[in-house]
Amino acid sequence: MVRVLIFGATGYTGIELIRLLSGHPDVRIVGGTSRDWAGRRASDALPYLSRKQDFPLLSIADMTEKAGEDLAFLALPHGQSALTAETLLEAGLKVIDLSADSRLNDVTVYQKWYGEHQAPNILEKAVYGLPEIHRSLIKKADLVANPGCYPTTVLLGLAPLMNLKELDTDCPIVDSKSGVSGAGRGAKLTTSFCEVGEGFKPYGVLRHRHIPEMEQELTRLGGRTIKVRFTPHLIPVSRGMVSTMYIPMRDDTSGSALREIITGYYEKETFVRVLPAGVYPDTERIKGSNQCHIAVEVDERTGWVIIMSAIDNLVKGASGNAVQNMNLMVGLEETTGLTGLPIFP
Ligand SMILES: NC(=O)c1ccc[n+]([C@@H]2O[C@H](COP(=O)([O-])OP(=O)(O)OC[C@H]3O[C@@H](n4cnc5c(N)ncnc54)[C@H](OP(=O)(O)O)[C@@H]3O)[C@@H](O)[C@H]2O)c1
Secondary structure, rough: OOOEEEEEOOOHHHHHHHHHOOOOOEEEEEEEOOOOOOEEEEHHOOOOOOOOOOOOOOOHHHHOOOOOOEEEOOOOOOOOOOHHHHHHHHHHOOEEEOOHHHHOOOOHHHHHHHOOOOHHHHHHHHHOOOOOHHHHHHHHHHHHEEOOOHHHHHHHHHHHHHHOOEOOOOEEEEEEOOHHHOOOOOOOOOOOOHHOOOOOOOOOOOOOOOOOHHHHHHHHHHOOOOOOEEEEEOOOOOEEEEEEEEEOOOOOHHHHHHHHHHHHHOOOOOOEOOHHHHHHHHOOOOOOOOOEEEEEEOOOOOOOEEEEEEEEEOOOHHHHHHHHHHHHHOOOOOOOOEEEOOOOO
């Protein structure tokens, strides 16, 4: 039995980890952290937990002091994760960091977008945790940087196409829409009901912090510098995220040829589905599952390719992907605990 801790157990991704791990046959959650609920039981914060699923909640300081478990999930805000990761790695735990603190290889890039890094030493140990692309490295890693939700849609959608000579992938246009849980559970004016309940708007234009992460990983995939033109939007749903990406063509190709290439790339993958012609990703068809749905079309009239990609931001975009990483890191079958179908309607 793998013994795990969840730091930030009372936030959206922490709660989603508890939901997914409660159905995992080989894992036991032995503790979690929260500032508000420290000293209480997880079932005080989440009354639907059974006695068997329950565990104690402590402060980060108390939890790190006696941590002797196998693995820790850090579902903490960026800036809070780095020092915790450093301490836990020193104590011999494997760490999966859901925050951005481990994702960027270059500390100066981190500082530009996020501010001072609290433990830059961890960056050289971190493996970027998108299993469909970095599986063999994740298996050997002690610290895995779980990807951001927008980058997951973008990287899974674009990875198979980055080196096709027919396409100009140097600067894709990325137009993304996210449900409000992507902003976390903490009360904020910008995500309160009257601000987002019936509207739909772009935000973070030109400055969203997922831009450097997408560029880092697309550059790695393409073997040359890649930039993205990224505009995220907030939509009035709790979960779900769609990215629609536009790439100009250099040479003729067809939707069926590109669909075949993407299907071939993900042939052995359990969680990535390439949709048939004329079927498009829909957040209602992936909600609660670890699936990513991808569609592609060629617009012959304008000479552009359109790639569409959808995930549940809390599952494949965060906690489900983190459990997939955990399975790889501890030598379990990668899909364990993650094969549940979407919740529909
Ligand atoms: N939401 C998503 O869709 C998503 C997707 C991918 C990645 N992520 C990343 O995953 C991490 C967690 O996201 P989330 O949406 O779960 O956030 P969240 O809902 O705001 O939860 C954050 C958790 O951390 C604790 N916390 C908050 N501030 C803290 C602080 N200063 N020191 C220590 N603990 C603190 C909170 O509990 P207390 O306030 O009781 O301490 C809570 O348990 C973030 O880094 C986020 O960027 C989120």
